[in-house]
Amino acid sequence: MTQEPLLKAHGLVKRYGRVTALDQCDFDLMPGEILAVIGDNGAGKSSLIKALSGAIQPDDGQITLEGRPVRFASPLDARSHGIECVYQTLAMSPALSIADNMFMGRELRKPGIMGKWFRKLDRPAMEKFAREKLTELGLMTIQNINQTIETLSGGQRQGVAVARAAAFGSKVVILDEPTAALGVKESRRVLELIRDVRSRGIPIILISHNMPHVFEVADRIHIHRLGRRLCVIKPDDYSMSDAVAFMTGAKVPEEAATAA
Amino acid sequence: MTQEPLLKAHGLVKRYGRVTALDQCDFDLMPGEILAVIGDNGAGKSSLIKALSGAIQPDDGQITLEGRPVRFASPLDARSHGIECVYQTLAMSPALSIADNMFMGRELRKPGIMGKWFRKLDRPAMEKFAREKLTELGLMTIQNINQTIETLSGGQRQGVAVARAAAFGSKVVILDEPTAALGVKESRRVLELIRDVRSRGIPIILISHNMPHVFEVADRIHIHRLGRRLCVIKPDDYSMSDAVAFMTGAKVPEEAATAA
Amino acid sequence: DSACLITKTDTNPFFVKMKEGAQAKAAELGIELKSYAGRIDGDHESQVSAIEACIADGAKGILITASDTKAIVDSVQAARDAGLLVIALDTPLDPIDAADATFATDNFKAGELIGQWAKATMGDGAESAKIAMLDLGISQPSVDVLRDQGFLQGFGIELGDPAKWGDETDPRIVGHEVTSGNEEGGLKAMETLLAKDPDINLVYTINEPAAAGAYEALKAVGRENDVLIVSVDGGCPGVQNVKEGAIGATSQQYPLDMAARGIEAVAAFAKDGTKPAPTEGKDFVDTGVQLVTDKPAEGVESIDSAKGGELCWG
Amino acid sequence: MSSDTKTAASYEEGLQGASDKVAEFQEQKTALKRLQQWLHMTPSAVPMIVLVAAVITFGLLSPNFFKAVTLSTILQQIAIVGILGCAQSLVVLTAGIDLSVGAIAVFSSVLMGQFTFRYGIPAPLAIALGLTAGAAMGFANGWLVARIKLPPFIVTLGTWQIILAANYIYSANETIRSSEIAQHAPALQFWGYSIQPFGVKILYAVFLMVALVAALAYVLRHTAWGRHVYAVGDDPEAAELAGVRTRRVLIQVYTLAGLFCAVAGWVMIGRFGSVSPSASTGQLGNIQSITAVVIGGISLFGGRGSIVGMFFGALIVGVFEMGLKMVGTDPQWTFFLIGLLIILAVAVDQWIRKASA
Amino acid sequence: MSSDTKTAASYEEGLQGASDKVAEFQEQKTALKRLQQWLHMTPSAVPMIVLVAAVITFGLLSPNFFKAVTLSTILQQIAIVGILGCAQSLVVLTAGIDLSVGAIAVFSSVLMGQFTFRYGIPAPLAIALGLTAGAAMGFANGWLVARIKLPPFIVTLGTWQIILAANYIYSANETIRSSEIAQHAPALQFWGYSIQPFGVKILYAVFLMVALVAALAYVLRHTAWGRHVYAVGDDPEAAELAGVRTRRVLIQVYTLAGLFCAVAGWVMIGRFGSVSPSASTGQLGNIQSITAVVIGGISLFGGRGSIVGMFFGALIVGVFEMGLKMVGTDPQWTFFLIGLLIILAVAVDQWIRKASA
Ligand SMILES: Nc1ncnc2c1ncn2[C@@H]1O[C@H](COP(=O)(O)OP(=O)(O)OP(=O)(O)O)[C@@H](O)[C@H]1O
Numbered sequence A, B: 001m002t003q004e005p006l007l008k009a010h011g012l013v014k015r016y017g018r019v020t021a022l023d024q025c026d027f028d029l030m031p032g033e034i035l036a037v038i039g040d041n042g043a044g045k046s047s048l049i050k051a052l053s054g055a056i057q058p059d060d061g062q063i064t065l066e067g068r069p070v071r072f073a074s075p076l077d078a079r080s081h082g083i084e085c086v087y088q089t090l091a092m093s094p095a096l097s098i099a100d101n102m103f104m105g106r107e108l109r110k111p112g113i114m115g116k117w118f119r120k121l122d123r124p125a126m127e128k129f130a131r132e133k134l135t136e137l138g139l140m141t142i143q144n145i146n147q148t149i150e151t152l153s154g155g156q157r158q159g160v161a162v163a164r165a166a167a168f169g170s171k172v173v174i175l176d177e178p179t180a181a182l183g184v185k186e187s188r189r190v191l192e193l194i195r196d197v198r199s200r201g202i203p204i205i206l207i208s209h210n211m212p213h214v215f216e217v218a219d220r221i222h223i224h225r226l227g228r229r230l231c232v233i234k235p236d237d238y239s240m241s242d243a244v245a246f247m248t249g250a251k252v253p254e255e256a257a258t259a260a
Numbered sequence C: 001d002s003a004c005l006i007t008k009t010d011t012n013p014f015f016v017k018m019k020e021g022a023q024a025k026a027a028e029l030g031i032e033l034k035s036y037a038g039r040i041d042g043d044h045e046s047q048v049s050a051i052e053a054c055i056a057d058g059a060k061g062i063l064i065t066a067s068d069t070k071a072i073v074d075s076v077q078a079a080r081d082a083g084l085l086v087i088a089l090d091t092p093l094d095p096i097d098a099a100d101a102t103f104a105t106d107n108f109k110a111g112e113l114i115g116q117w118a119k120a121t122m123g124d125g126a127e128s129a130k131i132a133m134l135d136l137g138i139s140q141p142s143v144d145v146l147r148d149q150g151f152l153q154g155f156g157i158e159l160g161d162p163a164k165w166g167d168e169t170d171p172r173i174v175g176h177e178v179t180s181g182n183e184e185g186g187l188k189a190m191e192t193l194l195a196k197d198p199d200i201n202l203v204y205t206i207n208e209p210a211a212a213g214a215y216e217a218l219k220a221v222g223r224e225n226d227v228l229i230v231s232v233d234g235g236c237p238g239v240q241n242v243k244e245g246a247i248g249a250t251s252q253q254y255p256l257d258m259a260a261r262g263i264e265a266v267a268a269f270a271k272d273g274t275k276p277a278p279t280e281g282k283d284f285v286d287t288g289v290q291l292v293t294d295k296p297a298e299g300v301e302s303i304d305s306a307k308g309g310e311l312c313w314g
Numbered sequence D, E: 001m002s003s004d005t006k007t008a009a010s011y012e013e014g015l016q017g018a019s020d021k022v023a024e025f026q027e028q029k030t031a032l033k034r035l036q037q038w039l040h041m042t043p044s045a046v047p048m049i050v051l052v053a054a055v056i057t058f059g060l061l062s063p064n065f066f067k068a069v070t071l072s073t074i075l076q077q078i079a080i081v082g083i084l085g086c087a088q089s090l091v092v093l094t095a096g097i098d099l100s101v102g103a104i105a106v107f108s109s110v111l112m113g114q115f116t117f118r119y120g121i122p123a124p125l126a127i128a129l130g131l132t133a134g135a136a137m138g139f140a141n142g143w144l145v146a147r148i149k150l151p152p153f154i155v156t157l158g159t160w161q162i163i164l165a166a167n168y169i170y171s172a173n174e175t176i177r178s179s180e181i182a183q184h185a186p187a188l189q190f191w192g193y194s195i196q197p198f199g200v201k202i203l204y205a206v207f208l209m210v211a212l213v214a215a216l217a218y219v220l221r222h223t224a225w226g227r228h229v230y231a232v233g234d235d236p237e238a239a240e241l242a243g244v245r246t247r248r249v250l251i252q253v254y255t256l257a258g259l260f261c262a263v264a265g266w267v268m269i270g271r272f273g274s275v276s277p278s279a280s281t282g283q284l285g286n287i288q289s290i291t292a293v294v295i296g297g298i299s300l301f302g303g304r305g306s307i308v309g310m311f312f313g314a315l316i317v318g319v320f321e322m323g324l325k326m327v328g329t330d331p332q333w334t335f336f337l338i339g340l341l342i343i344l345a346v347a348v349d350q351w352i353r354k355a356s357a
């Protein structure tokens, strides 16, 4: 392999009281690839990507972005480095509207004096953009763009979160189970969106329990088990059964795979 | 069809401000069957089962259980009629332990004076039971049965909720996307559990976006679209593509199916 | 015609009785009386709103016991400008001519009397007395300061700034504590000071409820008989406590009298515009203060508790 | 080896030609329903209705109530609570509570007065220093809440005591007289001046309060910062994950609240003429402002409500107090009835909201 | 037609022989880490540590502090706050707040006194009636919170004023004197009696407080009802969905809180000797009990914390107040320092918890 990883982690450790969520975990993301992360429930996948996106601070280990060591003190910090993340808990403000949530932290201001001096938000522009992005995802069942998040169905919320990350990610987009609550149609759109984002040259980390989806879109698959990386495989070299067997511990991968 | 439906609803209506979540919706559940409910995000599936389990009061329409009209004022009310439900939001108290959550509202008391007069909880018994149920589901990655819910991973939480409903449902068990956040292994266990429950003679309502799962376990499939029942099909009569086409509006079912 | 009575609070029995006196008189003279009060001691803002309400309501006169004698002056002026008669009750305003008339007791004098009495009663012991000072509140409203400083002056202790308590350096003072002027506060303050110095033998209290609380604390440690408690007010339960020996001496004031005379003045003003004239030689109408004790001391004029019981106010 | 990779998605063929239609439902069009919907969309209208009802009731009960003088008096009486309410609203929107608002106001006013009279600093500078001091006290609150992560209730309970005590100690309980201020430092009394259109006196302070409410309403609704305040109150973790600098927002909110309190302190000098360290706002300002905020429909759990609601909340309390005084109820009965009316006002609010849900 | 039904699950073959092993991680075993873990598991120990530190500090600063008398005085001074704190803890655990606790206590004590002396009802019956009245006031709070769904803060803000005003109106501000009670109705003063082991006086009231705390701790930890209280405070919607009768639990909690307040009222008579409608507890009881609750580590957002923590919280405040007064001189400075120490106590608590996370 000649290319350098874009985002790399080495020896990450994260403990929660007596539970160790990450246990000397390694991680590599190559430029322009779709990397799937799969593993049992509680294997530590979410903890891993939280560490990568600044949402938690690992107890130990290094993260390097484009070869330079980084420490993210907060999600905003990671975001300013171009890393955008959809968390499993979605990170939305329930009482605010869809547009407010999509632009949280990077609101658009009106042009001219109103925006510059009075810092007035450009609501029409924000709403238009939000509506477009949701339409791309096929979330047409949202009847009113000014609905508050708390009135959306579970799947609709997830759609909004995914649309947000895809629209703004510039270097890495991380999706933690983006299709968990989505319908067939909406899931398909998300997969298309993921391919779209990759075609813009941006690599994607996709956590999912849906093997067909994973094998369909992933370039490489990071298999997580008991808080650490078990191996990395290519979907063309292994079958879904193999992957499932590895992640549940039914089979042990050969050395070769681990190095992939 | 000779049998009478166990649980039946007719003309349910539920409005949220300007949004109509249920629009003259009908519903039938036969004794001993697994009925899947599928539909787009926001189609109103969750609203339907919330109405059936007393979590919301419909604005209009009737529900009959075993031929008798019922009105559920609260989830507890429905539960006392033997209807147990796993909500999409899971309904867990984050700061309480797994055992506390599983037995919420039906705690076990110590035998003898301590239990009778001092109403002391029988923690060991509750913990033992909780551990057994979780083990049945294969949720072995839970390291400590006294962990609070808030420290569990998303999938682990869902597993606890499913275990609770399956353990206690006596007449109807309703599962709203029980496998959304679950891994391959855990999902499989849930499907097995669903079959188990049915083999105890208890009918199940399963909401899911996972077509293979639905077609694997369901006896009948209720297709929900735009707040109402579009049709009910048998998995043997139609392919997954047909079902997907119906629920997304790509195809319109023939009259026959609607009557099924 | 209507008049307003604005008291400092309406939870202190002193003001409750003042209100009753005013009401009785008002009913007798056919005047409609509306009463207002601050919410806590020192609350002059509620008093300002009350004055504004009286003006808006077209009252003929206002009787006020000011919570902050300087701060209220502007509002009083506004009321006088609007043609109302304003009478300061109990507490003179600062300056005193800010009100049309003042019917007051001299709170400093009240404190001085019990101070003198305590000094005389203790005799030589006064030199080595250990004094607990149970004051009203940390915001130090003016009555609080006047009674406290009066007592210390009467006892012969050098004052620091007479507009403030707590800055005296005399070692005989064990400490100042605040009581909110009720039994609960008196008890707790006394307990605390006793913990600080168990040999306290003289207790000054801002009013009789605080004194009753202090007495309970002393009783609890078995010292109720060898500690002298002095107080101010002269309410009936207080006088009763003097009779029973719980309180050594108290300075009695006459709120009912003050209020009744205030109402009469407003009635007169409403009729023909006459304003009351001050007591001879003073710039206010002094309604008097008398020491009530059953152990009269040399050189301090006093009445006994039986007499005090006749004059007491509720 | 990848024989099974493509089959899984086969059923998705059904998606071809999927409809993108959005459900359409008939809308209710009766007048009552429309009113309900409007109320639902405009929650700050609810306190307004309670207010109008109260005004009418008192107007019927007391002949003097409907005079312009009475109404302008009410406005000037609530000016201070209204400004403190602005500070309190900001804090409550972030799911906090500020018990120190009144203490900051009183101490700031004392500082302005003492700076002028004790040290001879020119009044405008003394005012600026007082405002800065208020903001600094607010900043201390914010720092403790955001950085040390202490609960706002306990932080401001502590600073309330600290500031109040500092206020008494520093001022030596001395009141500065109105006449002195008028003579030497009239700038301190600026907000006590008034205009008298048609003979009705309206204090500058009233205009200031209205302007502050309007400005805050704009900021909260129409700027990114305002949205962040709501997001922080709604779900601080989500806000942090979504990229809001929650700690910075919190510190800003408390600092701004402190500044507003100091402004209220300045207004107090204008309104009462004098500078008094024992002003009861120090003790009661917090409860009064919280009452206004809650009656105005702002949720104490954060993230919901509007500043305009708070304004009506303050007005409601002002109207009740004045109305009851004019009807001539005894003070204890007034407290009793105000207690009752607080509950009633919120119950009515709740009832209207429920009806429209 | 169902050609695709079975293929989808084909990859699940991989599950055969899946391991059921649970991850095992090395545990930290240093003494410090163990202490941290223990603190993490036993949050009520944190206030205890603060308490011990405070006691030692004051002991060093003031020679009189370590006397048994002083310590027993502190205990008797916090008896009332401790009992009110029990009431407050219950309410706060359900994510509510009860501003009326002090008012209920004072009014109940006045009712007991007046029933006995005004109407000549025998003291034990009067006490029973007073306790019932307290419970009824609590019930009113609970009913408004649970049924009408009003925010607890506003409900109890209203009832606080109502009850306090009713208290003054009903009692006509009349105090019943200690000597009269001792003579005619000693039962009213029951909790003021004491035992004196080794010459140290301990009031019955202190035993009562400890017993109440212990009983509540048991109920909250070891009964279903206790778990429901936590669940309601944690997430009321989830609790309701999970089958807790949230409204019933809320009403019970407030009623019980009212009863506890009435008990505190009875204790007040014993402790103060007399019955006084203007006892400061009416005004300050709420803030004092909330302070104890919060310093004790109970979250104002509900569902987290323990009653034992509240007990230590009350003790901490008691020790600080007594200690400062014994060390310091001026009440204003004492007030200042107590404010500071409240913040410090909670900051230390927070710091220890963070270190152990
Ligand atoms: N805040 C926390 N406190 C304590 N333990 C935690 C916390 N967050 C996660 N854990 C524990 O860490 C482990 C890993 O959790 P994580 O959420 O990373 O799993 P995951 O692989 O994302 O699982 P899932 O697929 O179910 O989302 C789990 O055992 C979980 O119980």
Ligand SMILES: Nc1ncnc2c1ncn2[C@@H]1O[C@H](COP(=O)(O)OP(=O)(O)OP(=O)(O)O)[C@@H](O)[C@H]1O
Residues within 6 Å of the ligand: A141, A142, A143, A150, A151, A152, A153, A154, A155, A156, A181, A183, B016, B017, B019, B020, B021, B039, B040, B041, B042, B043, B044, B045, B046, B047, B048, B088
């Ligand atoms: N509390 C609420 N207030 C307002 N609107 C609501 C509320 N709950 C649901 N809705 C709306 O009702 C519609 C149906 O929601 P529901 O949750 O029943 O959908 P669903 O079929 O379960 O979707 P999903 O598959 O995404 O869970 C949606 O448009 C949603 O926005």
Ligand SMILES: [Mg+2]
Residues within 6 Å of the ligand: A045, A046, A047, A088, A176, B153, B154, B155
């Ligand atoms: Mg996860």
Ligand SMILES: [Mg+2]
Residues within 6 Å of the ligand: A153, A154, A155, B045, B046, B047, B088, B176
């Ligand atoms: Mg749903």
